[in-house]
Amino acid sequence: MSGYQCACVCVCVCLSVCLSLSLSLPLPLNFCFSLPSPSPCLSVSESFLPVPSPPYPCPSLPCSFPSFRLCLTAHHHCLFLHPQDSPPCTPSDHRMLELSLSWLGFGPVATSPWLLLLVVGTSWLLAHVLAWTYTSYNNSRRLRCFPQPPKRNWFLGHLGLVPPTEQGLSKVTQLVTNYPQGYLMWMGPIIPLVIFCHPDLIRTFASASAAITPKNVIFYNFLKPWLGDGLLLSAGDKWSSHRRLLTPAFHFNILKPYMKIFTKSADIMHAKWQRLITEGHTHLDMFEHISLMTLDSLQKCVFSYDSNCQEKPSDYIAAILELSALVAKRYQQLFLHMDFLYYLTPDGRRFRRACRLVHDFTGAVIQERRCTLPKEDIGDFLKAKEKTKTLDFIDVLLLTKDEDGKGLSDEDIRAEADTFMFEGHDTTASGLSWVLYNLAKHPEYQERCRQEVQELLKDRESKEIEWDDLAQLPFLTMCIKESLRLHPPVTVISRRCTQDIMLPDGRVIPKGVICLISIFGTHHNPSVWPDPEVYDPLRFEPENIKGRSPLAFIPFSAGPRNCIGQAFAMTEMKVVLALTLLRFRVLPDEEEPRRKPELILRAEGGLWLRMELLSTGQQ
Numbered sequence: 111m112s113g114y115q116c117a118c119v120c121v122c123v124c125l126s127v128c129l130s131l132s133l134s135l136p137l138p139l140n141f142c143f144s145l146p147s148p149s150p151c152l153s154v155s156e157s158f159l160p161v162p163s164p165p166y167p168c169p170s171l172p173c174s175f176p177s178f179r180l181c182l183t184a185h186h187h188c189l190f191l192h193p194q195d196s197p198p199c200t201p202s203d204h205r206m207l208e209l210s211l212s213w214l215g216f217g218p219v220a221t222s223p224w225l226l227l228l229v230v231g232t233s234w235l236l237a238h239v240l241a242w243t244y245t246s247y248n249n250s251r252r253l254r255c256f257p258q259p260p261k262r263n264w265f266l267g268h269l270g271l272v273p274p275t276e277q278g279l280s281k282v283t284q285l286v287t288n289y290p291q292g293y294l295m296w297m298g299p300i301i302p303l304v305i306f307c308h309p310d311l312i313r314t315f316a317s318a319s320a321a322i323t324p325k326n327v328i329f330y331n332f333l334k335p336w337l338g339d340g341l342l343l344s345a346g347d348k349w350s351s352h353r354r355l356l357t358p359a360f361h362f363n364i365l366k367p368y369m370k371i372f373t374k375s376a377d378i379m380h381a382k383w384q385r386l387i388t389e390g391h392t393h394l395d396m397f398e399h400i401s402l403m404t405l406d407s408l409q410k411c412v413f414s415y416d417s418n419c420q421e422k423p424s425d426y427i428a429a430i431l432e433l434s435a436l437v438a439k440r441y442q443q444l445f446l447h448m449d450f451l452y453y454l455t456p457d458g459r460r461f462r463r464a465c466r467l468v469h470d471f472t473g474a475v476i477q478e479r480r481c482t483l484p485k486e487d488i489g490d491f492l493k494a495k496e497k498t499k500t501l502d503f504i505d506v507l508l509l510t511k512d513e514d515g516k517g518l519s520d521e522d523i524r525a526e527a528d529t530f531m532f533e534g535h536d537t538t539a540s541g542l543s544w545v546l547y548n549l550a551k552h553p554e555y556q557e558r559c560r561q562e563v564q565e566l567l568k569d570r571e572s573k574e575i576e577w578d579d580l581a582q583l584p585f586l587t588m589c590i591k592e593s594l595r596l597h598p599p600v601t602v603i604s605r606r607c608t609q610d611i612m613l614p615d616g617r618v619i620p621k622g623v624i625c626l627i628s629i630f631g632t633h634h635n636p637s638v639w640p641d642p643e644v645y646d647p648l649r650f651e652p653e654n655i656k657g658r659s660p661l662a663f664i665p666f667s668a669g670p671r672n673c674i675g676q677a678f679a680m681t682e683m684k685v686v687l688a689l690t691l692l693r694f695r696v697l698p699d700e701e702e703p704r705r706k707p708e709l710i711l712r713a714e715g716g717l718w719l720r721m722e723l724l725s726t727g728q729q
């Protein structure tokens with residue numbers, strides 16, 4: 111405890127003693143400050159004693175004060191302070207020396223451990239309130255160096271100023287224009303949030319260790335029962351050791367064979383689109399179709415499991431879709447942020463049920479796979495497996511070992527597999543849906559991408575994208591990046607400062623303050639990106655990148671806790687986009703979509719586009 115908190119505790123103990131007296135609450139401890147004889151002992155004990163006075167002689171415990179002795183009467187939990195050199199006190203002494211407060215109207219009330227608990231509890235609460243008030247006051251003073259937009263009122267602060275809607279995102283764009291470095295917002299009267307939207311300031315967070323600026327759990331806590339202590343939610347040593355262990359799982363040698371899975375999943379989706387188009391359904395919700403496709407491919411990459419979920423319903427996939435939707439819904443229901451209330455509601459019960467289903471599925475796969483894995487000759491096993499089929503994430507997680515030869519527990523593997531399924535499907539689906547939207551709005555770029563893909567595959571029999579082809583699609587890659595800039599799937603991430611953090615310009619963010627790194631704000635900052643609302647893939651041309659901070663473009667975050675799956679995601683997006691443009695023409699819907707930043711950036715009511723099937727000749 112710091113000095114001022116100690117002072118607060120003392121103040122609070124005194125306050126609660128006074129409060130107990132004034133409210134005629136019984137004090138559990140009765141203090142008798144015996145003045146040197148023959149002075150009368152100032153005591154409040156009698157007024158609170160259940161029986162007139164202690165019937166036993168005081169056991170004369172020595173007290174810590176040099177000239178006083180502390181006496182505790184075992185029967186009444188009654189404390190007395192006596193001069194050290196005075197003879198042991200007797201019950202009659204007590205009766206004679208105690209000052210009765212009965213004239214104040216305090217009747218005899220039983221003292222009990224509950225009352226002691228009440229006073230201690232009240233003191234603790236008051237101490238915290240005081241400490242918190244002091245910290246808030248101090249922080250608000252220290253945060254004055256950050257500009258802040260006008261508050262809604264003194265109580266709400268900026269709460270509700272940026273709702274998770276189209277208007278909210280327009281507001282962010284406006285705020286970023288007015289405060290290009292970042293700004294301060296108050297959630298209610300006492301919770302500050304510092305929002306950063308400029309690479310110069312984001313650098314401080316990107317270069318800080320994960321221990322100094324850990325994730326702020328508030329934003330992710332609802333996912334905990336589902337994802338457990340997986341990479342996204344874990345912290346400290348567990349996170350750093352798992353991050354080290356899991357990084358090789360995203361090595362390109364592991365990712366290469368996944369190209370076939372991406373192609374197969376895209377083929378299934380395209381066959382479905384073709385069927386729908388021939389039946390006259392040309393308006394399609396990209397989110398609906400692409401989420402199923404990314405889940406399908408992830409399920410194959412993580413578990414080597416084909417649920418055929420794009421064609422027929424799968425319980426497991428339905429549970430994941432339901433969990434994502436329930437988490438997003440819960441964010442909007444402030445009262446249901448409390449676990450005990452949430453789990454009483456039908457949604458809470460559905461959430462529990464879906465979690466159980468997902469965990470059972472993952473657990474069963476792990477158990478089954480553990481039995482088939484060899485204890486030795488891992489090298490031969492891997493070679494054999496590479497020949498027959500792809501090495502899935504579960505295999506990699508089961509085989510992974512640290513320097514001491516320690517592997518991951520089943521619980522850890524389950525959490526990581528569930529995390530990959532969650533983190534990997536919605537984000538990639540959002541990225542792909544919005545790039546199709548942007549290309550639908552800009553047919554000239556769409557056509558250029560298509561020509562690039564056609565050129566690449568022109569002399570090939572099989573229209574499949576190979577690993578080495580990925581580098582041969584520069585314009586398509588630029589279109590994906592520009593879309594991730596304009597429509598970043600993850601719009602904001604949060605960090606908590608565990609110590610004072612100094613920014614390059616000398617300003618300090620006090621310890622304990624929560625900071626938001628606004629990915630959307632940075633990508634829409636006119637001082638970083640001229641004409642930020644314009645979709646212009648040429649911004650990512652090599653010569654245009656020169657001189658721009660790498661932190662100006664952070665769809666996958668930056669620093670130690672950046673996205674571990676970004677290579678996976680970029681590979682999948684390139685393969686699926688290339689094949690889609692080869693087979694279909696994408697046109698905008700009549701109605702403009704309204705952006706909706708939930709856990710990821712969606713569109714209200716879905717992202718609808720018109721699809722046209724290209725003839726074989728056009729392909």
Ligand code: HEM
Pocket residue numbers: 325341342343353529530531533534535537538541598599600603604665666667670671672673674675676678679
């Ligand atoms: C376009 C697709 C994707 C985007 C935009 C994206 C974005 C992000 C962002 C911004 C973070 C940082 C979150 C934070 O700091 O709070 C993150 C973390 C993470 N992402 Fe992704 N992601 C994508 C795809 C994927 C895929 C495909 C996987 C796995 C298969 C994945 C797995 C993870 C994991 C495990 C973390 C936590 C990393 C850690 O804390 O060490 N992501 N992602």
